[in-house]
Amino acid sequence: MLRRLNSAATLRELRDGGEGTLSELAARVGLSRPTTEGVLGELMERALVAEDAPRPGAGLGRPARRYRFRARAGHALGVDIDARRARVVVADLTGAVVGGHVAGLAEQAPPRERIAAVRAAVKAGLRDASVERRSLWAVAAGTPGVVAPDGTVTSCTVIPGWTGVRLARELGRSFPCPVLVENDANLAALAERWRGAARDADDVVCVHAALHTGMGALLGGRLHRGRWGAAGEIGMLPELGLRDTTAALVPDADPGPLFEQAERVLADAARGVPAARDAVQRLAARMARGIAAMALVLDPEMVVLGGPLIRTGDALVAELRRRVAPLCPSPVRIEASELGDESVGLGAVRLALDRIDEDLFRLDRPADTASSAADEHEAAQ
Amino acid sequence: MLRRLNSAATLRELRDGGEGTLSELAARVGLSRPTTEGVLGELMERALVAEDAPRPGAGLGRPARRYRFRARAGHALGVDIDARRARVVVADLTGAVVGGHVAGLAEQAPPRERIAAVRAAVKAGLRDASVERRSLWAVAAGTPGVVAPDGTVTSCTVIPGWTGVRLARELGRSFPCPVLVENDANLAALAERWRGAARDADDVVCVHAALHTGMGALLGGRLHRGRWGAAGEIGMLPELGLRDTTAALVPDADPGPLFEQAERVLADAARGVPAARDAVQRLAARMARGIAAMALVLDPEMVVLGGPLIRTGDALVAELRRRVAPLCPSPVRIEASELGDESVGLGAVRLALDRIDEDLFRLDRPADTASSAADEHEAAQ
Numbered sequence: 001m002l003r004r005l006n007s008a009a010t011l012r013e014l015r016d017g018g019e020g021t022l023s024e025l026a027a028r029v030g031l032s033r034p035t036t037e038g039v040l041g042e043l044m045e046r047a048l049v050a051e052d053a054p055r056p057g058a059g060l061g062r063p064a065r066r067y068r069f070r071a072r073a074g075h076a077l078g079v080d081i082d083a084r085r086a087r088v089v090v091a092d093l094t095g096a097v098v099g100g101h102v103a104g105l106a107e108q109a110p111p112r113e114r115i116a117a118v119r120a121a122v123k124a125g126l127r128d129a130s131v132e133r134r135s136l137w138a139v140a141a142g143t144p145g146v147v148a149p150d151g152t153v154t155s156c157t158v159i160p161g162w163t164g165v166r167l168a169r170e171l172g173r174s175f176p177c178p179v180l181v182e183n184d185a186n187l188a189a190l191a192e193r194w195r196g197a198a199r200d201a202d203d204v205v206c207v208h209a210a211l212h213t214g215m216g217a218l219l220g221g222r223l224h225r226g227r228w229g230a231a232g233e234i235g236m237l238p239e240l241g242l243r244d245t246t247a248a249l250v251p252d253a254d255p256g257p258l259f260e261q262a263e264r265v266l267a268d269a270a271r272g273v274p275a276a277r278d279a280v281q282r283l284a285a286r287m288a289r290g291i292a293a294m295a296l297v298l299d300p301e302m303v304v305l306g307g308p309l310i311r312t313g314d315a316l317v318a319e320l321r322r323r324v325a326p327l328c329p330s331p332v333r334i335e336a337s338e339l340g341d342e343s344v345g346l347g348a349v350r351l352a353l354d355r356i357d358e359d360l361f362r363l364d365r366p367a368d369t370a371s372s373a374a375d376e377h378e379a380a381q
Numbered sequence: 382m383l384r385r386l387n388s389a390a391t392l393r394e395l396r397d398g399g400e401g402t403l404s405e406l407a408a409r410v411g412l413s414r415p416t417t418e419g420v421l422g423e424l425m426e427r428a429l430v431a432e433d434a435p436r437p438g439a440g441l442g443r444p445a446r447r448y449r450f451r452a453r454a455g456h457a458l459g460v461d462i463d464a465r466r467a468r469v470v471v472a473d474l475t476g477a478v479v480g481g482h483v484a485g486l487a488e489q490a491p492p493r494e495r496i497a498a499v500r501a502a503v504k505a506g507l508r509d510a511s512v513e514r515r516s517l518w519a520v521a522a523g524t525p526g527v528v529a530p531d532g533t534v535t536s537c538t539v540i541p542g543w544t545g546v547r548l549a550r551e552l553g554r555s556f557p558c559p560v561l562v563e564n565d566a567n568l569a570a571l572a573e574r575w576r577g578a579a580r581d582a583d584d585v586v587c588v589h590a591a592l593h594t595g596m597g598a599l600l601g602g603r604l605h606r607g608r609w610g611a612a613g614e615i616g617m618l619p620e621l622g623l624r625d626t627t628a629a630l631v632p633d634a635d636p637g638p639l640f641e642q643a644e645r646v647l648a649d650a651a652r653g654v655p656a657a658r659d660a661v662q663r664l665a666a667r668m669a670r671g672i673a674a675m676a677l678v679l680d681p682e683m684v685v686l687g688g689p690l691i692r693t694g695d696a697l698v699a700e701l702r703r704r705v706a707p708l709c710p711s712p713v714r715i716e717a718s719e720l721g722d723e724s725v726g727l728g729a730v731r732l733a734l735d736r737i738d739e740d741l742f743r744l745d746r747p748a749d750t751a752s753s754a755a756d757e758h759e760a761a762q
Contacts, residue, residue: 215678217678227681227711234678239670293618297596297598298605300607327618328611328614329609330535331609
């Protein structure tokens with residue numbers, strides 16, 4: 001147990017605090033040199049730490065060897081699946097994005113076809129990142145709808161045929177590691193707290209404006225999933241104006257893809273086209289009620305507006321700010337996401353990394369995730 | 382620090398586990414006899430523990446003295462203030478209710494008059510409980526509306542002139558101890574978890590159906606107050622049907638007090654009077670949307686229906702159960718409160734006791750709440 005504690009502390013220090021010599025690390029972690037030496041030996045055996053050639057020093061004597069966290073000992077993969085595309089993000093163990101892929105999907109594609117397309121996108125993403133599948137230590141996927149703790153989509157109105165799909169199990173077949181599935185707005189919330197607008201907040205509501213508008217909440221810095229994974233599904237009440245967000249922007253849509261038409265309206269509104277500005281105002285008036293409902297229930301520190309329909313500085317953001325405030329008795333801080341279209345994919349990576357951390361830093365048994373596969377992988381690169 | 386830890390553990394054991402001899406207590410707490418003896422001496426000096434005459438034992442030798450927690454060393458007082466009455470509940474340090482008082486208030490009474498009436502009700506409650514004011518260690522009051530952390534009512538539509546009243550400060554003048562103020566639905570939630578329907582749940586939504594319907598939520602077993610104390614104010618959205626709950630039951634009200642007429646409608650509905658049943662159904666249809674909004678945001682383990690308009694087994698409870706379910710994607714467990722009209726007062730007592738516990742069991746400095754006033758009080762009884 002003590003050995004495990006020392007090992008976890010040293011590994012964390014190397015990952016978060018950067019490389020160092022044996023003496024430096026012993027001092028930074030607060031362990032003796034012999035203990036640190038033993039721990040480093042074990043971490044090298046587990047392929048989590050590498051030894052670098054000593055730097056030719058200016059000082060006297062033999063320069064000391066340096067140890068570093070092997071950020072690419074394993075990888076996390078995040079997938080954002082929605083009606084019209086799949087986005088794959090590959091990251092190393094420090095969370096640095098090392099590659100990815102975006103594939104368009106037919107909005108009406110049945111689940112089997114959609115999952116096959118996701119598999120192909122994962123393959124392309126891994127190729128782009130030069131990462132082998134066996135180097136993945138955890139995978140997380142985001143989807144619209146309610147996701148049960150076992151990764152089954154229990155309710156989804158955005159993707160045809162999606163309700164009832166055992167997504168974690170289906171995707172699990174393609175990977176040698178744990179596969180998690182989570183609601184997309186929940187993942188967007190994780191991303192905003194990790195690398196977005198909510199870095200300094202603990203109680204956060206994240207709005208994910210897409211075909212429908214979803215909501216996710218962090219309370220006390222942690223994702224609030226609810227008893228059945230259904231927290232944030234306030235869009236189920238039609239009078240709160242969160243359904244068919246995209247359609248609301250283009251009431252007289254052509255038969256073509258809706259989302260592109262909605263994007264055009266947003267661009268026109270930004271250029272000051274009166275009809276487009278009117279459409280944005282109508283949408284904001286609708287959405288404001290749903291956002292206010294979430295803010296009224298939770299009274300959060302901040303609300304982050306994100307998702308594919310939100311762009312910083314856009315008229316929609318300004319209109320929502322203006323319309324949510326009068327509906328709430330206390331001040332509501334509203335910020336626009338700066339993660340653009342990438343929030344759900346990044347949030348999926350964060351969820352996968354959290355899963356990896358659980359294994360890496362658990363104290364009750366050896367972390368086996370750093371299996372021999374990692375060594376083979378490094379050798380193959 | 383260690384002495385304080387031993388003292389807190391012994392006090393807690395005496396309070397929660399009951400009286401005992403020196404040897405029994407030493408064994409129960411896991412301390413040595415001499416340490417326990419020292420701790421008991423100190424607790425007796427602080428008037429928190431009393432020594433009882435030994436029981437004439439059947440065994441050989443001198444019977445041992447017995448020590449007990451002095452439940453009436455201090456008291457907690459809870460007040461429930463709403464538009465039409467003030468309810469005072471007095472409890473001892475174990476939470477046993479030892480007295481109280483209910484006073485009717487004029488619905489249109491201005492704040493000054495209302496607070497004076499509350500003071501008079503407190504006086505009557507203390508008399509009823511035979512508790513002296515200086516024996517109070519903490520007071521908590523519940524009110525409709527949004528309450529800021531400093532105990533100011535920042536927004537209230539139920540009580541005339543109540544917005545802006547510094548209630549904690551106003552009430553504080555009458556008491557020699559800390560005075561806390563909290564939203565009434567939040568206190569009802571605390572009461573349901575302490576002694577009501579939510580004893581086994583950590584994530585709970587409590588509905589408080591009164592003149593308006595308020596909401597409180599416990600998340601992870603703790604009250605979720607929000608950034609500005611405004612969490613649960615979903616009733617601000619009029620389309621969710623939580624405002625003017627009582628008025629909705631009696632659309633053609635006489636000029637007399639509204640609440641009594643609403644109670645008559647509920648009683649008539651229970652007897653099967655068709656017009657009254659229709660009124661209850663209309664109310665349920667309205668309220669269901671607000672309750673569903675709360676359940677959709679939080680996906681809680683259970684929803685407790687409480688407040689003066691709710692009675693176990695009533696048609697309103699059955700109707701709400703029937704109407705909330707289809708609005709939510711996941712099952713919602715709905716239970717009726719069994720605390721009746723007393724939930725807010727009890728919740729206020731719980732909040733006051735929590736404040737007392739903070740002082741009693743804090744480890745960084747001696748607990749001074751058990752001041753000499755307590756001794757004088759006991760002497761006076």
